Amino acid sequence: MARLTDSVFGEHVAETLKSSLDPSSRLPPLMSDFSSFFSSLSIAMPTTMNTTNFFLILLLLPICFLWLAFGGTLPENEVSVLKDIAKTLGKKDWDFNVDPCNWTNTLDDGMFCNCKIPNDSFCHIEKIALKSQSLQGVLPPQLNKLPYLKEIELSRNYISGSIPREWGSSNLQKISLLGNRLTGPIPNELGNLTNLTRLILEFNQLSGNLPSELGNLVLLQKLHLSSNNFTGPLPANLSRLVAMTECRIIDNQLSGNIPDWLQSWTSLDHLYKTFSFPLFLLL
Structure with a gap:
């Protein structure tokens, strides 16, 4: 299977995803504790990402955002x-x-x-x-x-x-x-x-x-x-x-x-x- 980064489109998508996870971007205050996590994810992301991993991350991101917005439990x-x-x-x-x-x-x-x-x-x-x-x-x-x-x-x-x-x-x-x-x-x-x-x-x-x-x-x-x-x-x-x-x-x-x-x-x-x-x- 051809990798996304083998095409111009794939490179553009990967770079866009990395940019969106950049902790220096304007994240809501509630997400400040997770900026280091996003930073490490951005650094560790391989330059060649297959389609399955790409869509898996896209699927998990909304779940993370929901947890950040409504998460937190009673001690x-x-x-x-x-x-x-x-x-x-x-x-x-x-x-x-x-x-x-x-x-x-x-x-x-x-x-x-x-x-x-x-x-x-x-x-x-x-x-x-x-x-x-x-x-x-x-x-x-x-x-x-x-x-x-x-x-x-x-x-x-x-x-x-x-x-x-x-x-x-x-x-x-x-x-x-x-x-x-x-x-x-x-x-x-x-x-x-x-x-x-x-x-x-x-x-x-x-x-x-x-x-x-x-x-x-x-x-x-x-x-x-x-x-x-x-x-x-x-x-x-x-x-x-x-x-x-x-x-x-x-x-x-x-x-x-x-x-x-x-x-x-x-x-x-x-x-x-x-x-x-x-x-x-x-x-």
């Missing part, structure tokens, strides 16, 4: 943490035969990954949403082992137990636990979540005084604590929450006078509060 350690979380929550239908970042997601039931982290070939979990799933387990303390997790949405389930102290060492920015069966106090450790913007704990059975450490959450915009069993006054340290836009603490057993420092919440749009005396609603 094994994060998969292991997800398995523990599933057991803790009582979530039984996660299919770990499929990479979790490829699961079918909805807004209420999904595992959302970030596969575009600079200088990282892996995907990482950023959000877990399991809303209205009839989960009957307890809250997983393992969330602090997912370093890229920003949001946990577990509203309207039957989750019991307390809020894990371990969450205070996570990187969570949004916590939504509305409508479960949670008991006990808000752990002081949640005050370590200095990037938290949303804390939704309404319609549970939480109790105790509000920890003054909540005042450390200076980026907090939404604080929903209604319909629990919280007692005592509002901690003065909450005056630091100047980013607050919405606060709901109605239907608790809070006591004391209306604090003067509420005037520091200049971004506030909605405030719903109930004290033992007096009772008021301010919009």
Whole structure:
């Protein structure tokens, strides 16, 4: 069989293919890690290439491009943490035969990954949403082992137990636990979540005084604590929450006078509060 490079056409094709694999050409940023591979391929390419090899490379190139564009998997350690979380929550239908970042997601039931982290070939979990799933387990303390997790949405389930102290060492920015069966106090450790913007704990059975450490959450915009069993006054340290836009603490057993420092919440749009005396609603 005549070789492609024995003809002018063949030489032109071979040179074109070499040029297209030149790492100095304008490759998308996602492909920068593979420039050395393309370079070595270009150098190692024989000057005489038969038709079979030529078309084989043409066939493999699109596959490489697709892998580069959509590739990346969840690290094994994060998969292991997800398995523990599933057991803790009582979530039984996660299919770990499929990479979790490829699961079918909805807004209420999904595992959302970030596969575009600079200088990282892996995907990482950023959000877990399991809303209205009839989960009957307890809250997983393992969330602090997912370093890229920003949001946990577990509203309207039957989750019991307390809020894990371990969450205070996570990187969570949004916590939504509305409508479960949670008991006990808000752990002081949640005050370590200095990037938290949303804390939704309404319609549970939480109790105790509000920890003054909540005042450390200076980026907090939404604080929903209604319909629990919280007692005592509002901690003065909450005056630091100047980013607050919405606060709901109605239907608790809070006591004391209306604090003067509420005037520091200049971004506030909605405030719903109930004290033992007096009772008021301010919009």
